[in-house]
Amino acid sequence: MVEVVDHDIIIVGSGIAGLRAAIEIKRQDPSIDVAVISKVQLMRSHSVSAEGGTAAVLYTEEGDNIVSHAWDTIKGSDFLADQDVVWMFVKYAPSEIRQLERWGMPWSRRPDGRIAQRPFGGHAFPRACYAADKTGFYEMQTLYGRLLGFDNWTRYDEYYVTSIVIEDNSFRGVTAIDMSSGEMVFFRAYAGIIATGGAGRLYKFTTYAYTATGDGLAMAMRAGIPLKDMEFVQFHPTGLVPSGILITEGARGEGGHLLNAKGERFMSRYAPKAMELAPRDVVSRAIMTEIKEGRGLKEEYTGLEYVLLDLRHLGEEKITQRLPAVREVSIKHAGIDPVEEPIPIRPAAHYTMGGIHTNKYYQVLSTENKWVKGLWAAGEVAAASIHGANRLGSNSTTECLVSGMIAGHQAAQYVQKLKKEGAQLETPREEIESEEKRVYDKLLKTETSNVSVYDIREEIRTVMDRYVYVFRDEEGLKTALRKLREIRSLVEKSYPEDKSRVYNTDLIMSLEAANMADVAYVVTQSALNRTESRGAHYRIDYPRRDDENWLKHTLAILTREGEVQFSYIPVTITTWKPIERKY
C-alpha cells in the first residue's frame, strides 16, 4: 500500500484559481490544514501567461455598471452561458480586483492613483484592469506572495496527480506521484478543489504552456464526473509561427495589417469595415480561409502554413514604444525583428470553454446532477458556465479569481462542519491499489514498447489541428474520431523507456498522453454531435446557430468500457432571451 498523507483540504493545481482558493481557506480559518499540489513549481503555472487584463466594474461613477458586464458576457457566450452564474460572477469581480490590489498587485495606475482599465473586445466599457502586458503574471505573483504569509499549509511542488478518488459520491482524496522520488502518495482529505486549467496542448499550435495537457479533465472523467460543453475551444487569430506564442490583439489595435502570400490585406474580403479588428472568431476563420484557398505561406521546418502580420509601416519608433513585448517576443522566440520583416502568424488554440460540470457555486456535479460531496472545481477546468460557446477577452482571469474564492469559502465551511461532527478520513484501498497498478505497471514493464509515446502525442495534436480546429465538418470529425480511437488503444501499449524513479518525465509524458487522448476524444465527439455553429464551434455543414435544437449544454460521461455517453441539459436564462449576435 502507498504512503497515506492527511490534510483537511487538497487543492490540485497552483494557477490563479488554486492559489486564490488556498488563500480564501486560510483567511477564513487559519487552523484548516491545506495542501497545494501541483505538477509544476508553484509560480510556474500557465496563468502567468495571461497578458491583457481582468474584467470588472470598478468605477460606476464613470458610467460602467454590472448589468452591462453581465450582458456583454452573455452575448459573447452566444447565449450558452448560464445567466444566474454570470450574475454571481459580475457581482464578485470588483471586490476581487480590489482585494488583489490590497495584497500588493502592481496594477497599472491612472493619474489619480486608481486602478487603470483598458478597452477589450466585446465589452461596452473599458473595464479590463491591467498590469502592463503581464496581468496574469502579476496576479500569480501577488497571490503566491500572500499565501506565503500564512502558516499551516503545505506545498507539494512537482507532484503529478494521477486520479481523483471518489466513493459513495463523496470525495476521499487524490493519488499522486512525487516526481523527486518516483513514489506514489495517497493524499487524504475532507475536501478537494480541482484547479488544473485547460487542455490547449491537445493542439499542436497553441498559446498554452507545455504543461496544459488537460489532466484534471481526464481524471474527473475517469472518476465518473461529466464534462460539459467540451466542443467549445477558442482560437486566437495571431499565434507566432512556429511556437504559437501569443501576439497580443494590441498589435492590430496599433494599426498592424494582415497580409496573405500575395501581399493583399485580405480582411477587406471578410470584414470590410472592421478589417483587422473584427472579432476573434471572424479573423481566425478569415486567416484559415486564405490558407485553405492557397494564399498562405509555409514554414519549412514545421510545415505550418501561415499568413503575415505586418507592422513595418508603423516604423521602429512606434513599434519599440507601443509594442515592446511584441518586438521582444518576435526576436527572442522566432528570430524575427518586426521592424524589418512581417511576423508569421496563424490561429492558435487559446482557451477551453468547456470543463468539469459544476453548479453556480463551483460544486462538482455527478451524472445525476447531485453534488459530489466535498469536491469543487475552479478556474478554466470548471464549466459553471460563464463563457458558454465563446469567452470574452479578460473574463478568464476574473473567473479564476471569483471561482477560487467561492470554492475556497465553501470548502472551508464544509471542513469546519465535518470536523465538528467528528467525521473520519477514509481510505478506499481497492481504488488506490488499482491506480497504483495502472501507473507502475507502465513504469516497471521491462519490455520495450514499439510505440513511442512522443509519436502518440504528436499524432493526437496533428489530428486535432487538422480536423477539430477553426473549421469543422462531419467527415473530418468522423475521421478524427476513428484516428483517436486507434490512438487510445495504442496508448495502452506504450511504456516509458526511462525506468528510473527520480524525476522520470518520460513516465509523466505517457500518463499525460493517456489524459490527452481521452479528452481529445470527448472534444471531437461533442463537436460531431453538435450540428450547428455557435460561438467558437463552427460547422461548415451547419453554418447557423440553431436555438430550437441546440440551446443546451452538452454533458459527456465516460463509461466503464471507455466509451463516451452524451446527455443534454437546458441553459439557465434569467434575464435575456437569445438574439442574433452581431458586432
Added chain:
Amino acid sequence: MVARSKFQELLAATRQPPKEVTIRVKRYDPETGKVWYQDYKVKTFRGMTILDALLQIKEKIDHTIVMRYSCRMGVCGSCGVVVNKKPSLACQTQIAAVASEDKPIVVVEPLYNFPIIRDLVADFGDFFNKHRAIKPYIIRKDPDEVEKGEREFIMDPHDLHEIYEYSLCIMCGLCYSACPVSAGDPLYLGPQALAQAYRFIADVRDEGYEERIKIVDTEHGCHRCHFAATCSAVCPKMVDPASAIQRLRKIVFMKTLGFWKKKKITQIAGPLKEPLRQIEAKYAVENILEGVDPEEQAKREEKIDLEL
C-alpha cells in the same frame, strides 16, 4: 519604456543558425551518482531556441534526458540553465545567438549554486525559502486594512514606477546562479530575495519595512554582497538586483544613523469624487424576459455560504 539599445543587443538572435548544432548536455543520474557530458546532434531551423533543441533531443534521440520547462515564453521561470557558461532561460536563447557555422556547439549545464535533482533539473527549495523569509507581501500596521478594506490603496503612477522594475522578477534563479557570493555562502539571502525585500520596502502601500530591514540587516543579508553585479547582467527580465541591494544598504545605513524615515505611505481610497471620463455602458433592452428588471437583479445580494 524599453530602450532601443536593448533591441540592438538582441538582434544577434535574428541571424540564421548553423544548419546542424551539437548540444553538449551535462547529465547527472542520482540513482548511480554518475555525472557526464553527452553530445547530441540536432538539425536546426530559424527561430530555434535551446529549449526547442532540448525537447527535440527528448522526443527523438534520448527519452531519458530531463529538464524543467512550461510556458516557453519567458514568463514562468522554469527553464533556467547555463548556456555556454552563462545562466540563461532555455526558451529565450536562440541557437543563432550562441552558435555559428564556425562553432556549431553549445554547452548546456544545470544552474550553478543549486543542488541538482537530475540532469538539468535544480532543487529550488532553499531558494524559495529565502524568498519567503523576506515576507513578499503587503504588511500594514492594521491588518484589517489589507483584508477587510472596501476599496483599493491610492498609488501614484510615479510611485508604481519606483518599484516596477523590481516587481518583474519571475524567480527563475539565474541571478542566484550567477552570484559569486551565493556560490560561497549558502546562508546568503541572494540577489532574488534581497531585490524583493527592496521592492516591498519601497512600496508606498507597505508598512512592514521595520521587520524586513531587520531580516536583511545581517551578515548573510545585504551587507554580504560585494557588488559583482553579475545578477543584473544575467537577469532575463532586467530587474537589476544589484541596484536594489545598493539601495537596501543605503536604507539600512541611514536608518542605523537615525536618518531614514519612509517618505510616503498611502491610504485606502474613498469613493471616486472626480470622474476622469463618462462612458455609458449599455446593455440590450429589447430581449429582456417579461417582468424582469436587470437593474433590480443587479442589486440582489448573491450568497455564497454553503447550504447543506
